[in-house]
Amino acid sequence: MTGIIQNVLARALVLCNPGPAEEKRISAVAQEAKKLVEQQSKTMKEVRDIIFGGSFAKGTWLHGDADIDIFVKIDPFVDEDKFERIGIEIGKKALSRYSPKLRYSDHPYVEAVIRGTRINIVPCYDVEKGNWKSAADRSPFHTQFITERLDQSRKEQVRLLKRFMKSAGIYGAEISTGGFSGYVSEVLIAKYGSLENTLVAASEFKQGQIISISDYDKDIAKTFSSPLVIVDPIDLRRNLGTAVSPECIGTFTLASRAFLRKPSVKFFTKQKPKINKKLYRNVLVVEFTHRERSPDTIWGQLKRSANSVAKQLEIAGFTVFRTTCNTDEKKSGTFAFLLESLELPEYMVRKGPEISRAKDTESFVRAASPLVMWTDKEMRVSTIIKRKVIDARQLAKMLVDRPEANGIARDMITERVKIYSGSKRRLSGLVKEAADELVSTESHIFK
Numbered sequence: 001m002t003g004i005i006q007n008v009l010a011r012a013l014v015l016c017n018p019g020p021a022e023e024k025r026i027s028a029v030a031q032e033a034k035k036l037v038e039q040q041s042k043t044m045k046e047v048r049d050i051i052f053g054g055s056f057a058k059g060t061w062l063h064g065d066a067d068i069d070i071f072v073k074i075d076p077f078v079d080e081d082k083f084e085r086i087g088i089e090i091g092k093k094a095l096s097r098y099s100p101k102l103r104y105s106d107h108p109y110v111e112a113v114i115r116g117t118r119i120n121i122v123p124c125y126d127v128e129k130g131n132w133k134s135a136a137d138r139s140p141f142h143t144q145f146i147t148e149r150l151d152q153s154r155k156e157q158v159r160l161l162k163r164f165m166k167s168a169g170i171y172g173a174e175i176s177t178g179g180f181s182g183y184v185s186e187v188l189i190a191k192y193g194s195l196e197n198t199l200v201a202a203s204e205f206k207q208g209q210i211i212s213i214s215d216y217d218k219d220i221a222k223t224f225s226s227p228l229v230i231v232d233p234i235d236l237r238r239n240l241g242t243a244v245s246p247e248c249i250g251t252f253t254l255a256s257r258a259f260l261r262k263p264s265v266k267f268f269t270k271q272k273p274k275i276n277k278k279l280y281r282n283v284l285v286v287e288f289t290h291r292e293r294s295p296d297t298i299w300g301q302l303k304r305s306a307n308s309v310a311k312q313l314e315i316a317g318f319t320v321f322r323t324t325c326n327t328d329e330k331k332s333g334t335f336a337f338l339l340e341s342l343e344l345p346e347y348m349v350r351k352g353p354e355i356s357r358a359k360d361t362e363s364f365v366r367a368a369s370p371l372v373m374w375t376d377k378e379m380r381v382s383t384i385i386k387r388k389v390i391d392a393r394q395l396a397k398m399l400v401d402r403p404e405a406n407g408i409a410r411d412m413i414t415e416r417v418k419i420y421s422g423s424k425r426r427l428s429g430l431v432k433e434a435a436d437e438l439v440s441t442e443s444h445i446f447k
Helices: 002-016 021-041 055-059 080-092 137-150 152-167 182-192 195-202 246-261 277-282 294-317 358-367 392-401 429-438
Strands: 046-051 067-074 101-104 108-114 116-123 209-212 230-232 235-239 283-289 320-327 332-339 347-354 370-373 380-386 414-421
Touching: 002 152, 002 195, 021 067, 021 080, 021 108, 021 116, 046 055, 055 067, 055 152, 055 182, 067 080, 067 137, 067 195, 080 108, 080 116, 101 277, 101 294, 137 182, 137 332, 152 195, 152 246, 182 195, 182 209, 182 230, 195 209, 195 246, 277 283, 277 332, 277 414, 283 320, 283 358, 283 392, 283 429, 294 392, 320 429, 332 429, 347 358, 358 380, 392 414
Parallel strands: 067 116, 209 230
Antiparallel strands: 046 067, 101 108, 108 116, 230 235, 283 332, 283 414, 320 332, 347 380, 370 380
């Protein structure tokens, strides 16, 4: 099987590696951006250095998918407010001709696009290893670790792994994806040596699996609660697996098994999922407009809000199979829920206490307004009551009318709310993407 796998990977590598012309173009953009940042930083005594980071600096970026991270290293004695102001000022002024935008992670950073390539200007403190003051301080050490640990052959293995994950829809640490970051993919190759070895290991992942390149503190590891624990090799107290969703971990395991069972280049290209349109009629859609915010903020609020609505649906008696959300990251958003049924029976059984609990039984009987009441086979008092709401669309309307009381983020829904089922109108755009996610199967993984 290894020979077959190597043959497939050789063909897949052509999809991953940038060609000489692309490398030359991206390098030119990177040097131009870095020069602009250096010129802008000359008069700021707090700035100690300007360096490249991320996949560009490590040589692990994918063909057609290069982002360039430029880190502004700032004196660690600078306070947090000034630290942020310096990073924003340098980034905006350096990239002023390219319509820079302010983005937010743990700290704000500046993003712009130069000739089709995204540039991120990120401030970090110039600290010694372990003396972290901001979340970005580890990044230069990540770059150093990976460049020292991986030779050119292993960097190609990283590219293969990134492409494999990207095709499975599980690549990217953004909240919108909840997948594996570029650095995590590099750490996995540093640990296992090759894509094939990584997929063999992933095919056997267990709940609470711990992955570490070096010895780690087992007491600290016990405090990590994610389904997959990946110990950061430059900070053994940090779990890289925290940001990876259980869904993405599970998909990685199943995709690895599927590839090892039947290797194919299709695992490195985005496959069209099999969509069961019959299930559209069971999809509840809440379509709305929202206030523009940073992508990470809006995705985080959307996911929490959608989960809160799903919980309220379940409390009311609806069975929610799957939940998702979508946004154009500007003003349009949607929640979507795949339900067992959009309507419930008019009546339901409510069970009371066991009859041996005399006071509780008396209180239950006194408080009930039953249509029918009896003692059941479990020797409990049971009654039939009429449901207050039997239509999921009606309940969703009640929930969004009082958003904050029902766990929906403040100011999430601003106007133009539409609530309907997938069978009531032709789906398109963001709504169709969300509905398709709920009723689709990645057939090359699930066979």
